[in-house]
Structures are given as structure tokens and as C-alpha cells.
Amino acid sequence: MLDRRVLVARLLGLAPAAAAYRVAFSGGRDSTALLHALAEVRDRLPAPLAAVHIDHGLHPESARWAEACESVCERLGVGLECRRVVVPPSAGQGLEAAAREARYRAFGELLAAGDCLVLAHHADDQAETFLLRALRGGGLHGLCAMPAWRPLGRGRLVRPLLEVPRTALTAYLQSRSLDWIEDPANRDPAHDRVYLRERVLPVLAARWPDATGHLQSAVASLQADQALLGGYLDRDLATARAADGRPAVAELRRLMPYQRQAVVRHWLVCSGYRPPPGRRLAAGVQALIESGPDAQPELRWTDGCIRRYRGRLYLLAAVPPPADPEPRPQAWAGQGRLILAGGALSAQWSPAGIDPERLAHGVTVVFRSGVLEVAARRRLQRLYQRLGVPPWERDRVPLLFAGSRPVAVAGYGIAPGERARPGLRIVWQPSRPAAQSPSN
Numbered sequence: 234m235l236d237r238r239v240l241v242a243r244l245l246g247l248a249p250a251a252a253a254y255r256v257a258f259s260g261g262r263d264s265t266a267l268l269h270a271l272a273e274v275r276d277r278l279p280a281p282l283a284a285v286h287i288d289h290g291l292h293p294e295s296a297r298w299a300e301a302c303e304s305v306c307e308r309l310g311v312g313l314e315c316r317r318v319v320v321p322p323s324a325g326q327g328l329e330a331a332a333r334e335a336r337y338r339a340f341g342e343l344l345a346a347g348d349c350l351v352l353a354h355h356a357d358d359q360a361e362t363f364l365l366r367a368l369r370g371g372g373l374h375g376l377c378a379m380p381a382w383r384p385l386g387r388g389r390l391v392r393p394l395l396e397v398p399r400t401a402l403t404a405y406l407q408s409r410s411l412d413w414i415e416d417p418a419n420r421d422p423a424h425d426r427v428y429l430r431e432r433v434l435p436v437l438a439a440r441w442p443d444a445t446g447h448l449q450s451a452v453a454s455l456q457a458d459q460a461l462l463g464g465y466l467d468r469d470l471a472t473a474r475a476a477d478g479r480p481a482v483a484e485l486r487r488l489m490p491y492q493r494q495a496v497v498r499h500w501l502v503c504s505g506y507r508p509p510p511g512r513r514l515a516a517g518v519q520a521l522i523e524s525g526p527d528a529q530p531e532l533r534w535t536d537g538c539i540r541r542y543r544g545r546l547y548l549l550a551a552v553p554p555p556a557d558p559e560p561r562p563q564a565w566a567g568q569g570r571l572i573l574a575g576g577a578l579s580a581q582w583s584p585a586g587i588d589p590e591r592l593a594h595g596v597t598v599v600f601r602s603g604v605l606e607v608a609a610r611r612r613l614q615r616l617y618q619r620l621g622v623p624p625w626e627r628d629r630v631p632l633l634f635a636g637s638r639p640v641a642v643a644g645y646g647i648a649p650g651e652r653a654r655p656g657l658r659i660v661w662q663p664s665r666p667a668a669q670s671p672s673n
């Protein structure tokens with residue numbers, strides 16, 4: 234039976250200082266149990282309890298499900314935010330996966346700063362995820378299945394029920410005569426997960442009664458190993474980074490092939506990307522590191538692309554951030570963040586950088602398409618060369634101009650003669666395309 238005291242302790246352990254706890258409420262059995270249990274103990278939570286429902290619009294009854302969620306929340310006195318999403322009929326991935334991606338994107342968008350999204354995944358879900366990943370040939374990262382928490386949008390996502398078996402949630406609902414919505418897709422054995430749940434796990438449990446518990450413990454040990462490995466990879470990645478923070482090919486070349494792949498994969502994960510499948514990663518990393526100096530190797534996969542330029546690796550989103558629709562120069566004095574269509578610009582103190590006086594007097598920020606004067610374009614061309622700005626980046630990064638003189642290329646460096654010690658480093662943070670969401 235679901236122990237609410239343990240649930241609260243677990244939730245507070247995962248998100249002790251949330252601005253709000255927002256239960257992801259599908260109306261199904263598990264999230265119904267979670268929502269009711271938390272509503273009963275809401276006075277023990279340090280922040281308000283609310284709920285979120287995503288209507289994928291994929292089932293003829295989906296609007297009715299949303300209404301049912303509304304009436305449950307009304308009865309419980311819990312505010313509900315309902316959001317309709319459009320699931321694109323996408324190539325290469327099933328409808329379920331596309332719905333899942335749209336759902337997580339919506340979750341990410343609707344979380345306010347510090348919000349905690351509470352999901353009802355439990356121990357049996359974790360065991361199923363582990364088996365599915367194993368059957369797809371996953372490695373350590375995949376077999377770690379679902380983390381108990383991770384950042385999401387401006388807040389975080391947590392799963393406080395990962396150690397609770399499904400039977401405990403069912404018993405809780407039955408003890409209170411509570412009803413829930415049954416999505417027919419959850420019974421269709423054409424879905425791998427349902428097949429495992431209904432046909433495979435019962436067979437395993439007949440032989441090993443606590444099969445699910447053991448699989449869940451296996452995941453917990455793998456997660457601990459992955460955390461340990463992550464510490465080592467942090468160090469290897471730090472060593473491999475060039476002064477500009479990008480991995481240097483010469484440093485990666487010193488490592489054994491399996492280490493290179495692990496470091497590149499770690500770099501992708503730390504940058505918020507889903508890495509490509511193992512074999513593709515291995516072949517791509519080999520080409521990026523070993524092909525000759527005149528080659529232009531690249532590793533391209535669904536979420537992004539890695540390219541090599543002047544001995545360093547560059548990570549590009551599969552869908553580039555939008556170009557600035559307004560290429561006219563904007564005045565900037567280096568204070569605060571300047572939000573542009575493709576990202577945000579800011580200035581940070583560093584041991585050497587642009588003279589703060591220069592910024593204080595005001596510079597203009599412009600993209601290459603907005604630089605019209607021939608002399609300015611020539612100067613800019615020389616600065617790109619000098620700073621080693623790859624050709625594909627030249628239209629994407631903002632430039633700082635003083636009159637017709639380019640004084641800095643954001644994220645790459647400053648023109649000779651503008652240097653001050655200490656000075657200001659111009660940081661360019663491109664907006665992250667929505668397609669890059671971690672897989673759990």
C-alpha cells in the first residue's frame with residue numbers, strides 16, 4: 234500500500250525548495266493515485282500543489298478525458314492547467330514517441346522558474362523501461378532507464394514513486410474506491426511496452442516473484458555506476474577542452490578509442506543533446522578524430538551535427554536557431570542580457586577581454602547580413618579569419634561594431650587593439666531548439 238509519509242519524504246528529498254509541485258495528471262491509474270495521495274498531505278508540502286494535463290488529441294475521447302481530469306481536480310480543490318498539443322505525424326518514430334516528445338516539450342514550456350513537475354512512474358515502469366532498453370541493445374546510459382530527477386525547462390522533473398510497485402498504487406485506489414481512465418493504448422500488445430507488461434513480466438514473476446524489484450535494484454546500481462563514471466568523464470572532458478571550451482582533436486587523439494567515444498558522448502549529454510546510437514557515434518568520432526587535415530568530417534544524427542574546424546569540435550543543432558529577423562544594428566552598453574531572436578548576448582569579466590570603456594560608450598550589435606559597408610565587410614572577413622570563426626557560424630553569431638570597425642565576434646573573441654586586462658568576455662548563448670530534449 235502507498236505510504237504517504239514516505240512519498241512526501243521522497244518528494245522533498247528530490248525537490249526540497251520547489252516554487253510549486255505540479256502533478257503530471259493523465260487521469261490514468263498511477264497519476265490518479267499520486268494526485269490523490271499528495272492532495273491528502275498537501276499541508277505537509279512547503280509549496281502549493283497543482284496539476285497539469287496534456288491533451289494529445291489522438292483519441293476520439295481525449296477531450297472527455299481532459300474534462301474528467303478537471304472534475305477530479307475540482308473535487309480535490311487542486312488547480313489544473315490543461316494544455317492541448319499537436320502531435321506531428323513524424324517519420325521514423327511511432328506516434329507514441331511523437332506524443333511523448335510533444336508532451337515533454339509542453340511540460341518544459343509550462344513550468345515556471347523553480348516549479349517541480351511530479352510524474353507517477355513507478356517500479357514496474359522502471360523495470361519495463363530497463364528491459365525495453367536492453368532489448369534495443371542499449372549501453373549503460375540506456376540501461377540506467379529513468380532518473381529520479383532531472384532539470385526540465387525552468388524547473389525540474391521528479392519521479393518519487395520509482396521504488397513503489399504498481400500493485401501498491403492499485404491497492405491505494407481500491408481502498409478509497411477511486412476510479413481512473415483506461416486508455417485503450419495501454420492494453421494493446423502491439424506496443425512493445427504493453428507486450429512486456431502483459432506477456433513477459435508475468436512469466437518472469439512466476440519464476441522469480443520479485444523480478445520487478447530485482448530489475449529496479451539493477452537499475453539503481455547502474456545509475457550509481459553512471460554517476461561515478463560521470464565524475465571521471467567530467468575530468469577527461471575538462472582536459473580535452475581547448476581554451477574556448479570546445480573539445481580539441483589533438484587531446485582526444487591521446488585517448489583510447491573507447492575513451493574518445495565516452496568523452497564525446499558525455500560532452501553531448503552535458504550540452505543537453507541526445508547522443509546518436511552507439512555504432513554511429515563510434516564511426517563518427519573515428520572520422521572526426523582520425524581523418525586527414527583536408528577532410529571535412531562530420532557526424533550527423535537526428536538531433537544535431539558535430540563538425541571539425543581548425544582542430545576543434547563544434548556542436549550544431551539539427552534545427553538551427555532562427556536567424557535574427559531584424560538585422561538592423563542595435564545599440565548595447567554591455568549591461569544585462571541582450572535578447573536576440575537566436576539567443577542571448579551578455580558580457581562577463583575575465584582575465585583578458587574587451588575594454589569595458591569601449592562597451593560603456595556603446596557599441597552596435599549586428600549580424601553579418603546587416604553589415605552593408607564594403608570596408609566594414611572586408612575588416613570583418615579578416616577578423617573572422619584571425620579568430621578562427623568557422624564558415625557555417627559566420628551568419629549565426631552577433632558582431633559588435635564601433636562605428637564601421639568590428640571590435641568583437643560574440644563567443645569567439647575581440648579585435649586586436651581592443652584588449653584590456655582584465656576585460657569583458659562577450660558570451661553568446663544560442664537558444665536551444667526544442668527538438669533537443671533528453672530521452673527521459
Ligand SMILES: Nc1ncnc2c1ncn2[C@@H]1O[C@H](COP(=O)(O)OP(=O)(O)OP(=O)(O)O)[C@@H](O)[C@H]1O
Nearest residue numbers: 257258259261262263264265285286287352353354
Ligand atoms: N497526458 C498526460 N498529461 C499529464 N501527464 C501525463 C500524461 N501522460 C502521461 N503523463 C505522466 O507521465 C507518467 C507516465 O506516463 P505513462 O504513459 O506511463 O502514463 P499513463 O499510463 O497514460 O497514465 P498513468 O501512469 O497515470 O496510469 C504518468 O504517470 C503521468 O504522471
